[in-house]
Amino acid sequence: MSSLIHPVILCGGGGTRLWPVSLKSRPKPFLPLLGDRTLFEEAVQRVAGDDRFAAPMIVAGPDHLDLIETQVGGEGAHRIIVEPAARNTAPAIALAAASLSADDVLLVCPSDHHIADEHAFRKAAMAAADLARDDWLVSFGIAPTHPETGYGYLHRGEAMDGGYRIAKFVEKPDKERAEGYLASGEYSWNGGIFAFRAGHLLSELEKYRPEMAALVLKAVARGQNDGPRFHPAAQPFSAIEGDSIDYAVMENTARAAMVPADMGWSDIGNWAALQDALVARADDDGNVTRGKVDLDHCSGVMVASDGPRVSVVGLENVCVVVANGEVLVTSREGAQRVGKLPGAARQ
């Protein structure tokens, strides 16, 4: 049994809530939102330069392969599995599992999250991998920092060596419930980071989604290599009824576990979340700026421009984003609705 951890970096998902910076042609993972590195580059480098991790396996649709190959860096040891169609996370992860040896441990990492504390991440990854080797299906339980209503929660159960059983998966709660979860100390966010033993994941998928498992195995068996790219066969894969790994497997299995992870995680789900993630770079009044920006009597504002000067006067807790010829001005609360704007929706 290899003791290496195999990072599986998922690049699916468009994401329009960071419009107008994030576009369909260049979505969130491939943008340097927090500094010089893109979120995808962060995801790659988070597991690089550490001999406990194998080279990454990247699962992505066909649209952004050029961006991926430009940004992946390293010595070309990576592999890219090209999804023939977008079918949500369960088939994407199963493609990776079926491309590895049965005893390899996968560490599933979304490419559109930010993790401030990489040391804490690696520590949690080791704990998760240990549990995965014992055939637990392991989710990272992100330490919640506020009563977020936009995420699913994990209710912690019985303690185990290095983690906990998951007592219950909880759907996105309302505000009151979210506040209760936060106060109780028994709940974590389900951040979409998982560790599995490849063979065990596939057998659990077989149990709960046999048709999906069969089509994934068929797509891999009939797939073709093209340098670092692997193209699973389109026909069987496209026939899959898509589903998330949570619904397809995690909420069904008897062996769901979690490792607690307090690592400065953010999914940068909207402009307000990005502002929070940049708090260390804020000025004394809590303002964060990028580009040519003049502020006067402002506090808690975030302003980013890819060109034109932006002048902001007398405002609090507002995000102003000028990018790709579009101008967005939103309150922090409004930031959640940006993806529904005509400009974002009709790209």
Next chain:
Amino acid sequence: MSSLIHPVILCGGGGTRLWPVSLKSRPKPFLPLLGDRTLFEEAVQRVAGDDRFAAPMIVAGPDHLDLIETQVGGEGAHRIIVEPAARNTAPAIALAAASLSADDVLLVCPSDHHIADEHAFRKAAMAAADLARDDWLVSFGIAPTHPETGYGYLHRGEAMDGGYRIAKFVEKPDKERAEGYLASGEYSWNGGIFAFRAGHLLSELEKYRPEMAALVLKAVARGQNDGPRFHPAAQPFSAIEGDSIDYAVMENTARAAMVPADMGWSDIGNWAALQDALVARADDDGNVTRGKVDLDHCSGVMVASDGPRVSVVGLENVCVVVANGEVLVTSREGAQRVGKLPGAARQ
């Protein structure tokens, strides 16, 4: 004695508080801020098509003559007095007075104000002209609508036929005083609109600013005509120590009068004032937009763009202006400080 009223339209003053729409190269009077017409065009047309008014006399610096001649319209009956240097309103008005007959009545009209009710304006102009013919120096007393701290006030004195004596000129008050003035009903705004008999104005200027009066007369005597343009001689005019008509004459004379004017006046002094002037065009939530604008959950916002789409989410009482490659976002209170922004100040 001619019974015609001679409009004198003043085009001095830059004004940076409507930046980035208003630029030094094309300042406020020459912009169609409220609709199809510019404020200058409004000023011209306010006294046109009415045989009680003579053709306008325009006093302006050399920088915007092309804009003026494009926008003035009419049959070329206007005259333009080109100020050799900017020396504030007293010398500008005196140039016009010295270019008319002694018994002509001047109606001094700034070109950067909006007046919604032109009928009320003309009625006040007739009353002011009647008093001016009796050698009163007459100011329009604008009916105040809020406790503005940015204007001077006129304290109403003894009633006369068609108006009042001015008991006192009051400098820009603080908020508390302004509220007292508004509550008392005895105060009006000093809007910079005046009526004078030309000869009387010059003799009063002689009395209180003899050097200024002498230099103005010398500049006019040595001036040169160039079609509709009249160029007063530069050397004597430039030697004038500039001053406002209020300081130079109105606050000194024993014969200051006012006519009340409730005519939907606004000096469009900043973006919030423009929003107020456009209230009739607001949607049900009090939003005013111009250009390509998408609003979501907004109230009381004003958004204007000369090109790029602007999307605004979840905001109240904010002005967003995109013009000439600049982006401005300001609170209503902040609107007063726009002129001090680096973008506005360093054009």
